[in-house]
Amino acid sequence: MSQSFDGKARIISIAEDSNAAIDSLVACKFSFFGASLEEYSELLTAATGVEYTPQRLREIGRNIYLTERFYICANGFTAADDTLPERFFNEDGSSGEGVNVPHLDRQRFTEELQKYYRIRGLTPAGTFAAADFLSRLP
DSSP, X not given: XXXXXXXXXXXXXHHHHHHHHHHHTTOOGGGGGTSOHHHHHHHHHHHHXXXXXXXXXXXXXXXXXXXXXXXXXXXXXXXXGSSOOTHXXXXXXEEETTEEEOOOOHHHHHHHHHHXXXXXXXXXXXXXXXXXXXXXXO
């Protein structure tokens, strides 16, 4: 059984953006399992009178996520913090009786992490190239 990293970087960035948007609405993350960004955008539009689309909520979530990352990077967070414990790369696991989960391929993990950084507009070190990044956010 092999682990596939294909597409994970994009999926993770979409999930992070969506979760940040939902968090900003002070909505329970578990309710997100039953409601979509489309429904949240309709509710927010009805409550505020301002037109929100699912895409606009994702953009807001992206800005929230990147703002958070900017501050944690400014406080010493590095690419070394974007990894998993060593055992994930060296030890097989199990997700239940008779279901074996092979250890992760470190090279593929690193390649997908670099792809994630590119999607996010980060440097290969997982940081921001411009110190004025926040001033350029919409």
